[in-house]
Amino acid sequence: MKRKPSTEATSAWIRLMRVQSRVLDCVEQDLKKAGFPPLAWYDALLELSRAPSGELRPVELERQMLIPQYSTSRLIDRLVDEGLASRRECKIDKRGQFVEITEAGRELQKRMWGAYSAAIEKYVGSKLSDADAVKLSGLLDRLGCSCGEMKLPPVANVNESSPSR
Amino acid sequence: MKRKPSTEATSAWIRLMRVQSRVLDCVEQDLKKAGFPPLAWYDALLELSRAPSGELRPVELERQMLIPQYSTSRLIDRLVDEGLASRRECKIDKRGQFVEITEAGRELQKRMWGAYSAAIEKYVGSKLSDADAVKLSGLLDRLGCSCGEMKLPPVANVNESSPSR
DNA sequence: CCTCATTTGATGCAGCTGCATCAATCTTGA
DNA sequence: TCAAGATTGATGCAGCTGCATCAAATGAGG
Incomplete structure (x- = not known):
């Protein structure tokens, strides 16, 4: 028979679920009310804007964002549709491609960070x-490392323009 | 200009998002691999099974589970389709109805708790x-109370057969 | 009693997710 | 060199979510 969780653990689990969805909802709502797209778009734009030359292979983006491949593929579709990124072919590997953030994409990312950071402060920081x-x-973190690794590169200028990861 | 969140707050925010989705994924996967339906079904069955006479108004269920009205409506559809609950008309309010858990529903809830509690122990408790x-x-909890209230009735026999709320 | 607002629940539509699968290309190793 | 396997990315399909809206019934006020 499997060991049962303590009431303490169960209570922590429930709160983790409830509080996260609540807080996330609040933040997403604030963004939406400010006329911005979903957080996932921000995350992608942030990763792209951070890449050395503003472009990444979809596979890289996928690994950075920890989302499934097809999800990345479609997210890129939407970003491209909105003119926030563009696809470029990859000369060295004809299977692949590069996704490059556009000026509009960089600008949106910066504007979103204004609303996003305000929301984080409002719902968490304060x-x-x-x-x-x-x-x-x-x-x-003690929970997170369980089902896979999470690389958290040195949190540097988080405040400047983006959550670090 | 709005105040910006500290790096500490931002870091906590990111971890809250990432860890929750990771842990939730793991638990849902375990349930799925054991051949069970999604957690939302369990939550609904649990609420129903706890109701005095095994039945609730959809509106009640909605409030208990903190999910939107249409979501409740459809979840009930699915439970009914699977024979886990049934709709009964409400004599006193002809707009409304009662949703009653079936024997199969009660049994599934109990069986799911076995897998569910094991997963909580595995990914949180341990x-x-x-x-x-x-x-x-x-x-x-300090975060949760922010965007609405969360009634958390005295956590009693959580271990016995269910997470309390 | 009658009208208007509220409550209760359902549903059409669009968008997103996960799953499975596909095609194309690259890599490996015999 | 060539076949088998791995990698990269796209896509059809089903299911779920959110939004807006609807119909039916109730309740509140005049």
């Missing part, structure tokens, strides 16, 4: 001291 | 001491 935020991060 | 789970719950 609720926790920095010390508590660190504690929360630490506890969450 | 990663945190009870004391840390309590700390995590506490920190999460």
Whole structure:
């Protein structure tokens, strides 16, 4: 018989689910109300804007964002449709391609960060001291490493223009 | 100009998003691999099974589960289709109806709890001491109360057959 | 009693997700 | 060199979500 979780663990699980979806909803709503596209678009634009030459292979984007391949493929479709990115062929590997962020894409990413960061402050920052935020991060990390790895490169100028990852 | 979140808050936000989706994915996968329906079904069955007479108004279910009205309506459709619940007309309010859990529904809920609780233990319980789970719950609660209220009735016999809420 | 607002639940539509699969290309190794 | 396998990316299909809206019934006020 499998061991059962303690009430403490179960309670933490439930809160993790509920609070995350609540907070995420709030943030997404704020973005939407400000006339911006979903967070996933931001994440993709951020990754692209950070890439050395503003372009990435879809496979790279996929790995960075931790989303499935088909999801990446379609997200790129939408970004391209909106003129936020463009596809370029990859000379060295004809299977592949490069996705390059456009000027409009870079600009949208920056504008979104204004609303996004305000939302993070509103729904997270203002609720926790920095010390508590660190504690929360630490506890969450203990759960996260479970089902795969999570590379979290040195959090540098997060405040400047983007959440680090 | 709106205040910007600290790097600590931003980092906590990112981890909250990533860890939750990771852990939820893992749990859902375990359930699916065991041949069970999605967690939402379990939540609904649990609420129904807890109701005094095994039945609830859709509106009640909606409030308990914190999901939108149309979502409830369709979830009930699916439960009914699978014979896990049935709709009964509501004599006193002809707009409304009652949704009653069936024997099959009760049984599925119990069987799912076996797999569900094992998954919670595997992905949460085993990663945190009870004391840390309590700390995590506490920190999460500070975020949760932000965008609405969350009634969390006294967590009683969580272990017995269900996560409390 | 009658009208108007509210509550309850259903549904058409568009968009997104996951799954499975496909085609094209690249890589490996005999 | 060539066949088998791996990688890269796209896509058809089904299911779920959110939005807007609808119809039916109830309730509140005049």
